[in-house]
Every structure is written in C-alpha cells, then in structure tokens.
Amino acid sequence: MNHRTLLMLALLTTGCGRYDIDPSQYTEEEGLWDPQSALPTDGGLFVRLTRAGDVALLTPGQDTVRVHLDDAEIDSIEAGAGSAVLTRSTEFVCDAGATPSKYVDDCPSDRLTQVGRADLIDASGSVARFDVGAWYGAFTFSADGHFAVAPIDANRPTAGGGLVNLTSVLVIDEETKTSYEVSVGFAADRVIFRNDAEGKAIGMLVLSRSEVANVDLTSQVAVPRATYPLTLDAGQTVTPIDVALTPDNHYALITIEGSGDLYVLDLESPSINIVALAGHPSALLVDPVSDRTYISYKASSRIDVLDHVRFDVETLDVDSATDHLIQGPGFVFAYSRSGALDGYRIDTTTFAVDRYRFTQPPTKVELAPDGTAAIALTATAGVGRLEVADLRQVDGKVDTDVKPFGLDGVGVGLTFAADADGSRALILQDGVDTLYSLSWPSLQVKAVDLPSPPAAIGTMPDGTFYITHQDALGLVTFLDDADNLVEVNGFGQLGMLDRPLLTQEEN
C-alpha cells in the first residue's frame, strides 16, 4: 500500500461514527394515537391511531393488529359489537383528472371532496361499510347489537350532501349490512330502543323538537308507526329531555325541559297522558321488578314513585335533594353530584329508605357488579377520597356506616371487575401515577405500580382491567385478577408516515 492509499484511508476514516444534533421542534394536532378512544370487545382492545387514520387491535401477549382501510381515514370508534367495532371515517375523492397521484395531498383542495362513511371492523378489516353523511351525529346502539341509529347533528355541515332531509335519522342494520334514512321529526337528538323479553330490539322512540316518533323495527326496514306531538301550539317549542319505557313496553315516560309535567305516551293505542310532578325532575329510573318509576328532583328533598297502572305518585321523603339514580338488585340508589353528602338505598319491595352519609360530596358513584356495595369517588378542595357504602341487607337491616379511604389525588375514574372472592374496583386519580385496586368485600387496597402515568381505565369483557397511558408512541397495560401486568406498547408508530390515499371512484 503506497502513500496515496494511506492518505485516502486516513481521510475516509474521519467520516465514521454518529454525530449528535439538536432536534428540530415540531407540533402536530392530536398525537399519534388517542388513549381516550380505547374500546374493549370480545376480540381485544381497539384504539384509534389518529395520525395513520387506522385502528389498532391490542390483545395481551399477542401481536398488535393494525386495521387499515385502503381508501378512508378512520375518524372515530363509535361502539363495539361482539368482537367488532363500528367506526366513522372519511373518504377523499378527487375530481377526475385533477391529479394522476393516488395521494390526498396531491389533489388541489378545491377539487377534493370528503365523503362520510361507517365501517364494521374486526381484526380482519372492514366486514361491512355504510354510507353515512358527515352531518349525522353520534350513534346509539340497540342492546342486541342489531341496530345503530344516528340523528342529524345541527353543528355539523350539510354541504356536499345535496338536499339533506333534516327530519331524518340514519339507521344501520348490522345484520343485513344495510343503512337507510327514516323521517322522524326535526332536530331529533335522542333515541331509545324498545326490546322484547329476549332483549331483541323491536322498536325505537326518537325524541325531536316538540314531538316523539315511535318507530317499528320488526319489518325489513324501520317504519314510523305513530308520531306524538308534545304541543298543539305551533308557536311553542317543547324540548323532551329524558325518556324511559315501562317494562312491558306499553308506555313511554318523557320529561320536558323546564317543566314539571311528565308526558306518558301510550305506545299501544297512541295517546298522551300528562302527570303533574312536584317540579322539574333531575333523574328518572324505571325499576322492572317493582314495575314502578323513581323520580328525583334537584330542587326538592323527595323521591317520587310512580306506578304504571294508574300513574299515581307516592312520595318518599329524604333529607336532601338528589340528581342521580342507579338501579341495583332489589333497590334503587339515589345520590347527588351537586354538593350534598347523602346517598339513599331505596328498597323496591318495602320502599324503606336507608340513608348513607359520605364524608365529602360524591363526584361519581358505581355499584359493585353484584350490587352489594356502592363505591363513591368524593372530593372537596382538591382532597380526594374513596368511600364504600355496604348495601347488603342482613336480617332486613343494612349497615349505613360509610368506609372512607384517602387518595393521593382526586379520583377521576372507577371501573369494576368481578373476581372469585367478590369484585375489585380500580381507581384512577388525576395526575397521579399510582392506581389503587380495592377488593370487595374484604376492603383490601393494593397500589398498582405502572410503567407510566395512566390516562384512562376500563374493564375487558373477561374481567381483565386495561389502563391506557399518555405515552406518545403507545402504551396500554392489562392487569388480570392475579395482579399480572402485561404491557402492549409501540403501536402508536404504526403507519405514522403513511400518506392518506384518495378513494378511487368506480367507473
């Protein structure tokens, strides 16, 4: 090797090795994935990959599955149905000849059209797709997973939809994989399904401005059977707020904004009966066992019990006003999120009222899966507590002493799972990395150490807890009943460099 080669090699070696540089700063909307979008199904946990416009299916101990639509960007996960989820997405269509490219960013913005759609998605991809205008709002699902119904959202644009029928709702039939519009009334905003004894959806009530439509779902397509006007004065607007069905599906009970009237709609022979209440109700709950409706008031320390035959009202006096009612086995639990400390267990057979007093105002109350306890997250002046009310009856009596536990921060999330010894609750605290697990009825509390601060918690259908974290590149922890933690991570990067594709129109 002569001097020339040596010189060359000496120079060339100067290029070896990594060199450090200061990274550029960059911002983007939403991040790579949405920890609040997690939706548990029988097939695993679905989360939305916001930048890729896809969803990821996470299963503990298994490879993550990225579910990608070739010609649409997924905007939201609406709800689960078995092992699948219904998603809303957007197709991007470029005018013919505007670009030879297949990518959205190559199409001039004035030649680009966005088209809404929904897909039923499982691990294999889209199993059914439905055209859904962008003007439709959130879906409501029937309990049997057969139907999904979306009313028009007045805050969404109707541009690009031609002449949009503003009295319509969109019905998706997930069994026949079809979607169609049904005209029900202007500004529809609430849907409640009527189920038969087997839980099969047989009809729905749709609340719209000043009227309620009763729609039959037993035919091939949904058919409005009757419309109930809530006022006969065309100049008056009556806005229905809440709706409940009697257990026999015979009557619908409807509360009205700013009114103390309860509208009782006879769904068998269409007619309306108006029951005068003590004031504007704050909550309405139908108990199928006693066949009565429980009504609470924000401004009045009473709970009314309405029978479903003569619609007579019986009043139960309580010490403070309540605004939330929860159904339990053989009882109703009433409490307030408006600063009052009391909770009430109302026996639905004897109508006996037992008073529980929390040490701080509750912000959230959940019943254990077997209904034997009410667990409350309470807070005042930034001090958070977990309080447990034992709802079990022993010899016809209950222990009304509430067991409080101090938290590190303010509790913001609570989820339950049944286990062999009863049930466990998992508590999420605002800005605190540690989760607490509370076993009921043993009242054993365990701290769950996590690899990263949690963002949201929930329970999988098999009773495993899931915990999503705010990690930018994706982290979900699964916690089973043996306290085993399984981390699934890195899914946030899936498709992060993908460019949105144009939808190719069929000729």
Next chain:
Amino acid sequence: MRTFLFALALAVPLDAFAARNEVSFEYVADFHGDEGVDMATGTWVANAVGLRGGGTIFQDRRHFGLVLDGGWTRSFQAAHTNGYLYDPASGGNTELPGYTSALDIETLSVGLKGDYEVRNIFYPYVHAQLGVAIGSLSVDDDNTRPDNLNQLTSVGAAPVGLFGLGAEIMLPDLAKGWKVTGAIFFEGGYQAAANMRLGDAGGPINLSGGLFRTGIGLRFR
C-alpha cells in the same frame, strides 16, 4: 465502521488500476420536500455529508476524462414532536406528550463522471450515479430513560438515481514529486428515488428532488 469498510473496498482497487485517483469529502443537500421526512426530521431538506472516491478509467488527448466513482453519504436529522389537542370549549390547546424521531439516511452510489480539462485547472463535468438509499427511522417517547419501552426503529430501502452538472477547480501539485493536489467542486442536479416504506412506520417517503453537492478533495496524478 461501515464508512471505513466501504471506503477501503472502494479506494484500494481504484488506487491499483486507475491512472488518476481522487477522494473527496462532500456535502449534499437533497431538496425532497417529502411530508413524511419533514414530520420525522422537521425539515424539507436532507442535509448529508459523505465521502467519495474514484479513479480515471479513460483519458484522451483532447482533455476529456471519464472517472468511475463511488460514494457514501449520510443524512442524520432529528425532530421533537409535541402533540396538542384543541379544546373547542375553552378555545385553547391541551399539550400532549411528545416524542423524538431521528431519520438516518445512508446512500451508497456508483457512477460515471465525464470531465473536460480547461487550462489544466478548471474541469466542468457531467455526473450520473446509481445507488441505494437505506433509511432508518428511530422514535423514542422518553429519551431521558435508557430503559424506555418505546424505543422503536423501522428500516427501509429504495433505489436512487442521481444526475448532476458541475465544475471542479483543481490546484497545481502540492509539492514536487508528490503528484497530489487539492480540488473544490460544485454540482447541481436531481435525485430520482423510488418510494421507501419504513417498516411499521409505513410511508412511503420519497427522496426525489433537487440536489446540490459541494466538497473538497485530493487528486492523485
């Protein structure tokens, strides 16, 4: 180490057979304008440095020369991306956790350079190369922790073709008997690249775009 091995493989054979050898340190700017690369690096331009070596394989009496050369360049650029979420209720933004990404692009190429000697100092040339670009995207959402779970790397490759027009100024020999001199060159051109998919991170990214190359080197006669 990759640099060294590549240079050794290139330089030794050229040194053995060529009539005139050259080696250069170069800077290459690739104005690709790719959105994915922009997202990963925070810039629309891939700035690369590298090494190039070659030897003259043909020289005629009319001052025309043909050089067979090969080179390696590396662009290593990083970005820290902060996410935010717009809250329509408050009209403000909520900051989301960020992540650091680094895109490492190494390009290996071989090509031919035809130059024309003007007054023994000025050499306008035309340059064409073929090669491969190897991309490696590293992302990390907490690079203060060496044990962070999310330290992820995605790799991809794509063929590239480069074409440029340039000019080189070659100085007289540095010392009597050494037969070695220095040179400086400037080149403008275009890089055509196929789409590159980077593993799980997807893509494609595309590095096609205008090219500017400059550098200094040694020339052995």
